[in-house]
Amino acid sequence: IQSSPSEYYTDDRVVTVPKYETTSSEEEEEERQPLQDQQSSLFVRIQRNIRKIVRFLLRVDVASIFFLIALGIVVSLIAFAMDIFIDKLTIGRLAMATITDYYAVNYAAHIAYCLFFSMVSGFVVHSISPHYSLGSGIPEMKSILSGIVMNNYLSVRTMIAKILGIISSFSAGLSIGREGPFVHIASCIANILLKIPVFRNILHNHFMKNQMLASACAQGVAAVFGAPFGGVLFSIEVTATYYPVGNLWRGLLTSLIGALLFFLSRSYISEKSTAMFSTTFEKIPTNTLEYALFCVLGIICGLVGAFFVYFVKLLIHLRQSFTLLRGSRYVLIGLVTLLTATLSFPIFYLNGSAHDVTKSLFLHKDIEDQEYLILTLILSFMSKFLLTALALILPLPVGLFTPVFICGALLGRIYGEIIDYFLSGIEGFDVVKGGYAVVGAAALVSGTTHSLATAIILFELTQQLNYLLPVLIATVSAVATANFFQISIYDMILKLRGLPYMAFIDQREVQYNPRLKYSTAQDIMRTDVHFVTMHSSIRAIYHLLQNTKHHVYPLVESDSNMVLIGSVQREDLLSLIRKYTDHVQLVANSQHAQLPTSSPSPVVPLDSNDMVPPETPALIREAPTSPIQFIEEHSDSDLANLRPQFMSDTRSRLVLSREAAAAGRFAPIVRIDGAPFQLSALTPLVKVYFIFSLLGLSHAYIVTRGKLMGILTKKDIIKFKA
Numbered sequence: 145i146q147s148s149p150s151e152y153y154t155d156d157r158v159v160t161v162p163k164y165e166t167t168s169s170e171e172e173e174e175e176r177q178p179l180q181d182q183q184s185s186l187f188v189r190i191q192r193n194i195r196k197i198v199r200f201l202l203r204v205d206v207a208s209i210f211f212l213i214a215l216g217i218v219v220s221l222i223a224f225a226m227d228i229f230i231d232k233l234t235i236g237r238l239a240m241a242t243i244t245d246y247y248a249v250n251y252a253a254h255i256a257y258c259l260f261f262s263m264v265s266g267f268v269v270h271s272i273s274p275h276y277s278l279g280s281g282i283p284e285m286k287s288i289l290s291g292i293v294m295n296n297y298l299s300v301r302t303m304i305a306k307i308l309g310i311i312s313s314f315s316a317g318l319s320i321g322r323e324g325p326f327v328h329i330a331s332c333i334a335n336i337l338l339k340i341p342v343f344r345n346i347l348h349n350h351f352m353k354n355q356m357l358a359s360a361c362a363q364g365v366a367a368v369f370g371a372p373f374g375g376v377l378f379s380i381e382v383t384a385t386y387y388p389v390g391n392l393w394r395g396l397l398t399s400l401i402g403a404l405l406f407f408l409s410r411s412y413i414s415e416k417s418t419a420m421f422s423t424t425f426e427k428i429p430t431n432t433l434e435y436a437l438f439c440v441l442g443i444i445c446g447l448v449g450a451f452f453v454y455f456v457k458l459l460i461h462l463r464q465s466f467t468l469l470r471g472s473r474y475v476l477i478g479l480v481t482l483l484t485a486t487l488s489f490p491i492f493y494l495n496g497s498a499h500d501v502t503k504s505l506f507l508h509k510d511i512e513d514q515e516y517l518i519l520t521l522i523l524s525f526m527s528k529f530l531l532t533a534l535a536l537i538l539p540l541p542v543g544l545f546t547p548v549f550i551c552g553a554l555l556g557r558i559y560g561e562i563i564d565y566f567l568s569g570i571e572g573f574d575v576v577k578g579g580y581a582v583v584g585a586a587a588l589v590s591g592t593t594h595s596l597a598t599a600i601i602l603f604e605l606t607q608q609l610n611y612l613l614p615v616l617i618a619t620v621s622a623v624a625t626a627n628f629f630q631i632s633i634y635d636m637i638l639k640l641r642g643l644p645y646m647a648f649i650d651q652r653e654v655q656y657n658p659r660l661k662y663s664t665a666q667d668i669m670r671t672d673v674h675f676v677t678m679h680s681s682i683r684a685i686y687h688l689l690q691n692t693k694h695h696v697y698p699l700v701e702s703d704s705n706m707v708l709i710g711s712v713q714r715e716d717l718l719s720l721i722r723k724y725t726d727h728v729q730l731v732a733n734s735q736h737a738q739l740p741t742s743s744p745s746p747v748v749p750l751d752s753n754d755m756v757p758p759e760t761p762a763l764i765r766e767a768p769t770s771p772i773q774f775i776e777e778h779s780d781s782d783l784a785n786l787r788p789q790f791m792s793d794t795r796s797r798l799v800l801s802r803e804a805a806a807a808g809r810f811a812p813i814v815r816i817d818g819a820p821f822q823l824s825a826l827t828p829l830v831k832v833y834f835i836f837s838l839l840g841l842s843h844a845y846i847v848t849r850g851k852l853m854g855i856l857t858k859k860d861i862i863k864f865k866a
Contacts, residue, residue: 216401281328374601446625449591556584
C-alpha cells in the first residue's frame with residue numbers, strides 16, 4: 145500500500161498524517177468525519193451564543209422589566225374598569241335632577257342617591273379594611289418608601305376596600321379625587337405581583353422592592369390622568385426624600401404603558417380628544433404686565449393653599465374634640481354628604497363632572513348664560529373649598545388633586561374676570577380669561593401639595609404649551625409662598641396620623657435648634673442590645689430566640705471585648721435550630737431502631753416531669769421529646785453545647801454544608817453579614833439623619849474603635865426629632 149502525507153486541521157493545529165490507499169468503506173468514513181466536526185462546532189457556537197444571551201438578560205434585569213410591564217397593564221385595566229363604573233354611576237346621579245318635573249322630588253331623589261352610596265362606601269371600608277384603606281394613601285406610601293415597615297397597608301383586603309370605597313364615594317357626589325387613592329391601589333397591586341414566584345428575587349431585595357413600589361406610585365398617576373412624565377415627577381416629589389436616578393427609567397416605562405392604555409381606553413369610549421382637560425388657546429402672553437399678574441396669581445394661590453392646609457388641620461382637631469363625630473363614622477359621613485348634596489344640587493360647578501366643569505372654566509371666550517357670573521364663581525369657589533376640606537376628614541378613601549384643581553380653576557377664572565373688567569381698556573392688553581383659570585388650577589394644587597410637577601401634569605392634561613411660562617411662574621410663586629407658612633397637605637396628614645417618616649432637615653432648622661446641632665449618635669442610641677457571640681452555643685442561641693423578637697442580631701467576638709464581627713438574621717438562627725432539632729430526632733430514632741424489638745421502652749425513660757411544658761414553642765413541641773432535654777439527659781452527646789460556625793463566604797459555606805451532608809453529620813453553619821452598617825459614637829446627628837434618609841436604613845450599630853456600644857434605629861431618630 146502506497147502512502148503520501150496529507151494535512152487536516154483540528155481547531156488551531158495542523159496535523160500531518162500519511163495517506164493510504166483505502167477501500168470504499170474507508171472513503172465513506174472520511175466523508176462523514178468533516179460533517180461530524182461541523183456539527184460539533186455548530187453546537188459549541190450555539191452554546192456560546194446562549195451564554196452571551198443569558199449574561200445580557202441578567203445584566204438588563206429581565207425580571208424587573210416583565211414586572212413593570214405586567215404592573216402597567218394590570219393597573220391600567222383596573223383603572224379603566226373603575227372609570228366605567230364611576231361614569232355610569234355619576235350619570236345616574238346627574239339624572240336624579242331631571243327624574244320628574246317637580247324640583248322638590250328631584251332634590252329628594254338626589255339626596256337619597258348620594259346618601260345611599262356614601263353609606264355603602266362607609267360600610268364597605270369598615271367591613272373589609274377599616275384602618276388601612278382610609279384617606280389618600282400618599283402619606284402612607286411616603287412612610288413605606290422611607291424604609292418603615294407597615295404591615296397590611298399593601299394587602300389584598302386594603303386594595304379591595306380602596307377600589308370599592310372610591311367608586312361608591314364618587315357615586316355619592318363627594319368633593320374628592322381618585323389620584324391619591326389610586327397611587328395606593330397601584331402600590332397594593334405591585335406588592336401582590338411581587339409575591340409571584342417569578343419575581344421572588346425582587347421581593348427579597350429591599351432596595352429593588354422599594355424601586356418597584358416607587359414606580360407603582362408613578363403608574364397610579366399615569367393610569368388616572370394619562371400623564372407619564374408628570375406622574376413620575378409627582379410621585380418623586382410627594383413620596384421620596386431622596387430618589388435614585390437609576391430608577392427613573394423604571395417609573396417612566398410603567399407610566400408610559402399606563403398612559404398608552406389610558407389613551408386607548410378613552411378613544412374606545414369616546415371619539416373626542418384624548419386630552420382630559422382640552423384647551424384651544426392660540427394667543428401667547430407677551431405683555432410684561434401680564435406676566436407680573438400671573439406671578440401675583442401664584443402668590444394668591446400659595447396663600448390660599450396654605451390656608452387650606454390649616455383649615456383641614458383645624459377640622460381634624462374639631463372632629464377629634466366631639467365624641468359623637470369621633471365615635472360614629474356614619475354620622476359624620478351622613479352630615480357631610482347631606483351638606484354636599486344640598487349645595488351641589490343647584491350649582492353646575494359643584495355637581496358637574498370634573499371634565500365638564502374645567503372645560504367650561506378653561507374657555508377663552510366669555511361664559512354664556514350667566515347673569516351674575518362673578519357672584520356664581522365666588523360662591524362656587526367658597527362652597528368647593530369647604531366641601532373638599534370636609535371630605536378629607538371623612539373615614540373613606542379620598543383624594544384631593546381633582547377638587548383642589550377645580551378650586552384653583554375657579555379662583556383663576558375669578559381673577560381673570562376681574563383683570564378683564566379693570567384692564568381690558570389698555571391698548572395691546574388682551575386678557576384670555578381661560579388662561580388664568582389654567583394657571584390658577586396648577587398654582588393652587590402646587591400651593592397645597594408643594595409639588596412643582598403639577599405644571600408638567602397640567603401640560604399633559606391640556607396638551608397646551610402656549611402657557612408654559614405663565615404656569616411655571618405661578619407654580620414656583622405658589623410653592624415658595626406656601627412653604628413660608630405651612631407644610632404640605634400630605635406632610636400634615638402624615639404628622640397628625642402619627643406615621644413614622646424621616647422628613648428633610650432644613651439647615652435653618654439645624655441652626656436654630658441646638659438639640660439637633662450638637663447631638664451625636666451616642667446621645668440617642670440604645671445600649672440594651674441583645675447579641676450573639678462567636679462562642680455562643682446552640683443552647684444559648686435557642687434561649688435568645690425564645691426571649692427576644694428582633695429580626696437581626698449583632699455578632700461580636702466575645703462578651704469581654706465586644707468587637708463587632710457582623711450581623712446575623714433571625715431566620716438564619718431559626719434555620720440552625722430546625723436543622724439541629726431534626727438531627728437530634730434522627731439520632732433518637734436511629735438509636736430506638738437499634739434496640740431489641742422486645743424492649744418497649746425508649747432510649748431513656750421519661751416520666752411526667754420530663755414532658756415538654758405547654759409554654760415551649762411549637763418548634764420544639766412537635767418532637768416527642770424536647771431536643772435540648774434529650775441532649776441534656778445523654779452524657780455521650782454534646783450537640784446542645786456545640787458552637788455554630790459563623791461564615792460570610794457563601795462558597796465556603798456551601799462546600800462545608802455539602803461535605804457534612806455527604807458524611808451524614810451535623811454541621812452547624814450560620815450565614816452572617818460581615819459588613820453591617822455601623823457608625824461612630826461621635827457621628828453628628830445631622831449626618832446620621834442624612835445617612836438613614838439617603839440609604840433607607842432601619843438600624844445601624846454604634847461602635848467605638850470597633851467595639852459595639854449600642855444600636856440606633858430609625859424609630860429612635862424620628863422620636864428624638866419630634
